[in-house]
Amino acid sequence: MQFPNPFKLLIISLFLLLALLRPKTIAGKVDQTNTEFSLKYIVIDPGHGGKDPGCVSRSGVAEKDITLAVSRKLVEFLREKTEYEAFLTRTDDRFVSLRQRVEFANQEIFPPNQSILLSLHCNSFKDRRIHGMESFKFDLDATDELAAELVERENAQEEVDKFDFMIISLRKRGNEKYTRQVAQILQELLVSQLGVKNRNLSASEKTGVRGAPFYILAWTKMPSILLELGFISNDVERKKMTEEKYQKEIASTLVRGIKKFDRQLQ
Numbered sequence: 436m437q438f439p440n441p442f443k444l445l446i447i448s449l450f451l452l453l454a455l456l457r458p459k460t461i462a463g464k465v466d467q468t469n470t471e472f473s474l475k476y477i478v479i480d481p482g483h484g485g486k487d488p489g490c491v492s493r494s495g496v497a498e499k500d501i502t503l504a505v506s507r508k509l510v511e512f513l514r515e516k517t518e519y520e521a522f523l524t525r526t527d528d529r530f531v532s533l534r535q536r537v538e539f540a541n542q543e544i545f546p547p548n549q550s551i552l553l554s555l556h557c558n559s560f561k562d563r564r565i566h567g568m569e570s571f572k573f574d575l576d577a578t579d580e581l582a583a584e585l586v587e588r589e590n591a592q593e594e595v596d597k598f599d600f601m602i603i604s605l606r607k608r609g610n611e612k613y614t615r616q617v618a619q620i621l622q623e624l625l626v627s628q629l630g631v632k633n634r635n636l637s638a639s640e641k642t643g644v645r646g647a648p649f650y651i652l653a654w655t656k657m658p659s660i661l662l663e664l665g666f667i668s669n670d671v672e673r674k675k676m677t678e679e680k681y682q683k684e685i686a687s688t689l690v691r692g693i694k695k696f697d698r699q700l701q
């Protein structure tokens with residue numbers, strides 16, 4: 436974590452003061468954004484790539500390959516079966532920094548009130564019995580210890596400034612509702628359709644959505660969530676995730692979830 440300079444602290448204090456003094460205006464803006472959301476663009480972010488393999492199993496299965504395979508299928512299905520315009524932050528096995536991914540998603544062609552971002556990952560844990568699916572939205576503090584550990588690994592590439600994140604967490608309130616909604620719907624559908632363990636049940640919130648300060652979720656302007664599709668460290672789950680049939684099942688379930696989210700918007 437960087438130490439804030441006095442100028443930055445002053446700006447943050449002024450911003451927070453403004454937020455406190457003008458709650459009505461800010462609330463008004465939030466409402467306005469809410470009513471205007473209409474889904475058109477889906478940005479899919481296959482975690483890791485190139486020199487960054489993500490988690491790697493003892494047998495050599497790499498997270499970057501699973502996230503790319505599922506993401507490619509997801510984009511293919513979205514283009515075939517829906518009217519949404521789907522994009523990938525990387526299309527092959529190359530290194531793309533978290534900063535570049537954020538820059539891609541924040542382009543003007545993806546208005547934050549017409550777009551969502553799904554960042555796909557796989558988890559790993561020292562206890563190989565641990566398995567299941569997790570989904571995350573941005574939160575200033577991780578909701579639990581395991582999430583904090585995970586976020587440290589996924590953010591490893593970029594320096595994270597907690598004071599910047601405080602500003603962001605205020606800014607992100609505008610689309611918080613959609614982020615939570617899309618995370619909830621996708622998690623529920625994936626768990627019920629694929630018969631995997633719902634690891635969000637340990638979330639402290641009743642909604643079952645976990646939160647953590649992931650870099651990619653923090654800096655993207657559109658509603659964005661991060662999905663941990665399964666544990667590479669678990670033999671059964673790793674084997675399933677490398678099978679094309681299972682990858683297609685994940686992708687088609689995500690398509691159904693995105694459509695369900697869109698229906699709920701209307």
Ligand SMILES: [Zn+2]
Nearest residue numbers: 482489556557
């Ligand atoms: Zn990852």
